[in-house]
Amino acid sequence: MKVEIANLTISFPSPQGMSQAVRGVSMTLGAEKLGIVGESGSGKSLTARALLRLLPPAAVVTADRLQFDGIDILKASERDMRAIRGKRAGLILQDPKYALNPIMTAGAQIAEAWRNQKKGSAKEAMQAAIDLLAQVQIRDPKRVAAAYPHELSGGMGQRVMIAMMLAPDPELLIADEPTSALDASVQAEILRLMEDLVSRRGMGLILISHDLPLVSHFCDRVAVMYAGRVVEELAAGELVRAQHAYTRGLLDCLPTLSHPKGRLAVMSRDPAWLA
Amino acid sequence: MISVQELRVKFGTVEAVRGVTFAVGEGSSFGIVGESGSGKSTVLRALSGLNDDWTGRMTIAGHALAPSRGRDFFRRVQMVFQDPYGSLHPRQTVDRALSEPLEVHGMGDVDRRIRQALAEVALPPSARFRYPHQLSGGQRQRVAIARALMSEPEVLLLDEPTSALDVSVQAEVLNLLADLQDRRKLTYVMVSHNLAVIAHLCPQLGVMQGGEMVEMLSAEDLRAGRVRHPHTADLRRLSTELEEA
Numbered sequence: 001m002k003v004e005i006a007n008l009t010i011s012f013p014s015p016q017g018m019s020q021a022v023r024g025v026s027m028t029l030g031a032e033k034l035g036i037v038g039e040s041g042s043g044k045s046l047t048a049r050a051l052l053r054l055l056p057p058a059a060v061v062t063a064d065r066l067q068f069d070g071i072d073i074l075k076a077s078e079r080d081m082r083a084i085r086g087k088r089a090g091l092i093l094q095d096p097k098y099a100l101n102p103i104m105t106a107g108a109q110i111a112e113a114w115r116n117q118k119k120g121s122a123k124e125a126m127q128a129a130i131d132l133l134a135q136v137q138i139r140d141p142k143r144v145a146a147a148y149p150h151e152l153s154g155g156m157g158q159r160v161m162i163a164m165m166l167a168p169d170p171e172l173l174i175a176d177e178p179t180s181a182l183d184a185s186v187q188a189e190i191l192r193l194m195e196d197l198v199s200r201r202g203m204g205l206i207l208i209s210h211d212l213p214l215v216s217h218f219c220d221r222v223a224v225m226y227a228g229r230v231v232e233e234l235a236a237g238e239l240v241r242a243q244h245a246y247t248r249g250l251l252d253c254l255p256t257l258s259h260p261k262g263r264l265a266v267m268s269r270d271p272a273w274l275a
Numbered sequence: 276m277i278s279v280q281e282l283r284v285k286f287g288t289v290e291a292v293r294g295v296t297f298a299v300g301e302g303s304s305f306g307i308v309g310e311s312g313s314g315k316s317t318v319l320r321a322l323s324g325l326n327d328d329w330t331g332r333m334t335i336a337g338h339a340l341a342p343s344r345g346r347d348f349f350r351r352v353q354m355v356f357q358d359p360y361g362s363l364h365p366r367q368t369v370d371r372a373l374s375e376p377l378e379v380h381g382m383g384d385v386d387r388r389i390r391q392a393l394a395e396v397a398l399p400p401s402a403r404f405r406y407p408h409q410l411s412g413g414q415r416q417r418v419a420i421a422r423a424l425m426s427e428p429e430v431l432l433l434d435e436p437t438s439a440l441d442v443s444v445q446a447e448v449l450n451l452l453a454d455l456q457d458r459r460k461l462t463y464v465m466v467s468h469n470l471a472v473i474a475h476l477c478p479q480l481g482v483m484q485g486g487e488m489v490e491m492l493s494a495e496d497l498r499a500g501r502v503r504h505p506h507t508a509d510l511r512r513l514s515t516e517l518e519e520a
Contacts, residue, residue, distance in 0.1 A: 039441040040412065154311070183310040183468065184513035210441060213515040240517050253446035255475035256516050257498050263453070264446035264475070 035215035038225035090165030096157025107145025117168035155186035306477030353423035359415035413444035
């Protein structure tokens with residue numbers, strides 16, 4: 001599996017003409033963990049969603065290349081896309097409260113995702129769902145399978161969503177702020193779990209986050225986005241030595257436990273970054 | 276300035292806060308950290324008067340707090356919430372949001388006070404007649420802070436005031452809170468799950484777990500790792516930071 005994005009542009013119509021939310025983004029991904037960081041509105045979620053063609057209908061997408069394992073996403077039929085979405089590529093969202101179906105049990109939702117791909121019986125599907133819940137380290141998978149989303153905590157709900165995305169054995173996992181709504185201890189567990197699954201199954205992972213320290217710990221590579229562009233791409237471990245003034249600004253304005261700061265640095269945005 | 280002794284809050288049969296005691300000096304800041312469900316926000320809500328079903332003893336500026344509070348209390352103690360989108364009325368302009376506390380407390384000189392408040396939180400005068408959805412997240416949180424300041428309070432209760440903001444905006448809001456404290460001698464109680472944010476603003480903090488305050492320590496001790504309770508050590512270990520190579 002290989003993801004290739006070259007010169008991706010996503011625009012939306014506005015009263016002032018077309019406004020570009022993503023401007024000429026290029027990146028490639030294999031079986032590795034790529035982090036995309038940036039502030040709200042930087043285009044990081046749009047870039048990842050373009051891969052699954054899950055953009056708002058008004059979005060206008062152009063690219064020199066937008067490929068998932070050789071399939072041209074721009075030209076693919078809706079039928080082809082359905083073979084990718086939720087099957088070969090899964091999307092994990094931030095808030096399980098909104099992303100899960102509130103009137104289906106966790107087990108039924110996972111079973112549905114499994115059956116969609118594997119075409120087994122309802123009984124087999126439910127058994128698979130319970131196995132998947134066990135795989136995401138849920139201690140009492142039978143009980144959780146029978147529970148509705150509102151009966152689950154945030155961390156459990158997030159695990160249910162991960163289990164659902166894993167059901168069809170995807171090759172790519174896109175995780176959009178998967179842990180920002182969770183406590184630090186649960187966050188660490190979920191990340192460990194994803195790490196484990198990615199290395200065991202040889203999946204590719206795109207982790208979208210605004211949390212630089214987290215991404216630098218967890219990912220192999222990091223792309224830093226600002227105003228619709230990738231301003232810097234570097235090995236995750238090198239993040240402390242980032243060169244671009246915007247990345248430096250993001251790092252400098254973080255309060256840290258290890259380095260007390262009297263006053264936090266405030267980012268002064270250079271108009272040249274927009275160019 | 277603030278003293279909380281043996282505070283207990285029950286929801287039905289569940290005791291969410293189980294005997295919490297702490298004190299905050301005038302013009303100082305006290306931080307409360309903990310995971311979701313630890314009871315940290317419940318402490319703040321009991322202190323603020325949003326929940327009147329508690330037992331224990333709480334005083335602010337020497338006055339014991341009764342379960343229900345008078346108007347003067349709400350003038351002197353104000354609260355800022357995590358999500359300014361949820362705490363500002365979507366159909367009210369900034370001007371309306373800021374003038375309401377003045378009306379409630381019968382304070383005059385409305386026009387000057389609003390202009391001054393906007394300047395104080397570094398919002399442009401043009402923001403005055405905007406609606407919340409026309410502002411960015413950071414601007415909305417500034418409006419929420421400005422509104423809390425309208426009644427000239429002595430105490431601000433801050434519930435995750437920067438958790439919904441980008442880090443660059445978080446830095447601006449934290450700096451703003453520090454400046455306001457300097458200028459107005461405000462006393463803060465801040466709740467957050469982010470240890471670095473708490474340690475930045477609060478010289479003293481308490482760590483909550485399962486409704487109890489399991490440890491109280493200084494920000495300095497937290498930074499240096501001089502912690503006594505295992506839960507504090509866990510939280511500290513989980514607070515990811517960039518490693519300097």
